[in-house]
Amino acid sequence: MPYVNVKVTGGSEAPSVEQKQQIIEGVTELLARVLNKNPDTTVVIIDEIDMDNYGLGGKTITEVRKLAKS
Numbered sequence: 138m139p140y141v142n143v144k145v146t147g148g149s150e151a152p153s154v155e156q157k158q159q160i161i162e163g164v165t166e167l168l169a170r171v172l173n174k175n176p177d178t179t180v181v182i183i184d185e186i187d188m189d190n191y192g193l194g195g196k197t198i199t200e201v202r203k204l205a206k207s
Contacts, residue, residue: 138178139168146198147185157183 141164145152152160161181168174188198196204 138180139172139174140180140182141168142182142184144184144186147187150188151185152183 143160143164160183164181165176165179168179169176188202191198193201
């Protein structure tokens with residue numbers, strides 16, 4: 138049983154319900170096509186991570202994005 142965990146930014150950048158459905162369908166189809174896995178036993182979890190809860194280069198993603206805009 139494949140288990141896939143997709144992490145995306147949450148808050149104002151969180152994917153819509155429709156986008157989440159497309160991600161789940163797409164990942165499931167990819168594993169079925171590439172690895173011949175049964176779609177009925179493929180688990181896909183989407184975690185929305187607040188941009189202040191992870192960082193890049195010693196800064197939160199919130200800070201990184203603010204710097205990129207300036």
